[in-house]
Amino acid sequence: MKGALRPEAAAALIPEGASLMIGGFMAVGSPERLIDAIVARGVGGLTVIANDTAMPGKGIGKLISAGLVARVVASHIGLNPETQARMISGEIECELVPQGTLIERIRAGGMGLGGVLTPTGLATEVEDGKQVIEVEGKRFLLETPLRADFALIGAWQADYVGNLNYMLTAHNFNPIIALAGRTVIAEPDSIVPVGVIPPDAVKTPGVLVDHLLIRAA
Amino acid sequence: MKGALRPEAAAALIPEGASLMIGGFMAVGSPERLIDAIVARGVGGLTVIANDTAMPGKGIGKLISAGLVARVVASHIGLNPETQARMISGEIECELVPQGTLIERIRAGGMGLGGVLTPTGLATEVEDGKQVIEVEGKRFLLETPLRADFALIGAWQADYVGNLNYMLTAHNFNPIIALAGRTVIAEPDSIVPVGVIPPDAVKTPGVLVDHLLIRAA
């Protein structure tokens, strides 16, 4: 862990065209201050890998509305009409992935696996273009790993060495994307001294985290 | 969760020839009282799937010494000379699996995946008889899922609905085998009222646990 950054300094790390995994489920557990800083910086052509694109004005929805996103890999965009409109107009390229497959692909990327076999999506349009592999007489889709340049995490607590934990339904994609981003930036609700988060309560070890966002003013 | 059983009642659930996943790493985190009860019952022909076979007199080592085990799937048996001797004499059939592959095979079994692709074991004797699959120009071994009739878990705390947590290095295989046993029996150090383990501290949700062992006398 390299230290705590102001939101604008964290956003400045992100270049044009970067790929971002962003935690959150309908913006619950998303790093809102970091997203605001990226919008303020205005860097475009981004790929966003996330469960969903939230709704206009919240979480990832703010990146969509600002026109910064060129490509979305998500399981659901139905509650953000702007994503739908920009997809239909061709401004955003959208890859829709079943939610359980998406999280396993991210985990595989983060954990050095070459892929996973899942029954989900067999015989649907999700199967198109994929290898079908038979194991013990059953057919599965081969789903390949996903990684990203950055993982942007919304956490509950962080300690001074970057250990993170999460609260209730704000876990969602956060602990998994922490493994799959080449640079990991976490925005915690609070930053506490080492020892306040006991070892058994750590959900993301600090060794995975590159930067924390400084506490909110 | 169906309730708390005496060790002998829990052991009585296990038939001749059953397959058992057992938590623990060199017996740290293994359910010792449950293992003692299985030894006392003396049911044989067991398959044990675990990281290791501990050492004589400890954890899984007690099942080995009692001659109850016909087959072992493990990553390491080197610290139990009895396992080695019984393997060489042909009494125990032994499948050795790299540790990271073993835990992923168990996870895949528990999570409904048809397998995972790993680079581990490529070009070694672990590759023998396995499918090699190429993804994005890299070669991987296809490793298939493992399940078992029973998962026998050593936990730190359980609550009345079966939620479990674990302490320090006693996590190891326990939270993963909880997903892959058709019947899951957990031996906690203590059993506490609902609410003592907060939702964010639960490592194994009670919905996965069939039986707890009653507290030690």
Next chain:
Amino acid sequence: MDAKELIARRVAREIMPGMLVNLGIGLPSMVATYVPASLGVFFQAENGVIGLGARPPEGMEDRHLTDAGGGFVSAVPGAASIDSAMSFGLIRGGHLDMTVLGGLQVDEAGHLANWKVPGKMVPGMGGAMDLVTGAARVIVAMQHAAKGQSKIVPKLTLPLTALRRVDLVVTDLAVIEPGEGGLILRERAPGVSLDEIRAATDAALVIPGEVPEMTLAD
């Protein structure tokens, strides 16, 4: 009682003590209202708490605790937080005892379409494909018809959600059990005749000698 309440009350009767149940957003989420706490059922939302409870008291909503639709919920005693990998591990691995989902169409093979209307609605499949593939029991809760069109059809015209045959379809007119031999009409809604159901259904129905009226949860 309106059609949605009727469906929710009938689905509630499928829920057995101690089950782990996922309720989709919309109509399916209404089912929880009719399941008594004494059953010890745990509701899961795929976004990550086992043991979802009702909306919290005014002023006590917390932004870290919502259902899959983003609405504020509470958690029952004994709840457990899980991340998305665990959530879908439970779903795909068959640990989820039941899922209740909405539907656009069910056909004579028992196949469900519920995630896409080509050229019109492309919201993404979210968790639907995993839920239908992996849950131990899949119940479709939907109106029998939409805009005068039967949603029980001979063959899906909308994109398939999963290969797996669903276990039960509960509508405002009927309870239908898909099986090897087709769609078996199991129950009629109160006061609805067999002829009315036949007339409202495009698919062929297998009709046993006796088709009782639904019993509804309180």
Next chain:
Amino acid sequence: MDAKELIARRVAREIMPGMLVNLGIGLPSMVATYVPASLGVFFQAENGVIGLGARPPEGMEDRHLTDAGGGFVSAVPGAASIDSAMSFGLIRGGHLDMTVLGGLQVDEAGHLANWKVPGKMVPGMGGAMDLVTGAARVIVAMQHAAKGQSKIVPKLTLPLTALRRVDLVVTDLAVIEPGEGGLILRERAPGVSLDEIRAATDAALVIPGEVPEMTLAD
């Protein structure tokens, strides 16, 4: 200073501030002794704590906290407990900055054999195959020879641990860096001559113009 201490002290110098490091049991575990706490290094054992510390004070050992060999350890401030899936996810996914393992043989291709002697020792590979496959940097710490036989060989005669070429070999005689062109002799142990190293080594060595003596950690 005996051979093992020499090796451990030389390996310790490879460890950089803030690294996540896995030390194998036996000789490699001695390396920790020579790494100052001020470096902020986190040691991992594959059985599951990030931030392993020294043996606890007498009477304070806890059976829930051991290293991969089953010996009692402590944990440093900021430690994190992990299960085996996470442990090997960190290893296989390249999050582990360095692993230090023992070896039976290293050959001119930089390949390591360290888990099996056919017909003799079949302990199982444990975590070795994952560690060598996945760690960002793999260091082999071993005696240069065993029973008068060089362990640095032209071609492995014992079973391979992993396809991956190891990054550095530290012995009681030399520091050797396997590369595209073979085994490069980088350093000599204090007081050991090039001829002594050549004589003790079955494999061909690439010997640069200058081969300095090792510098050891305090």
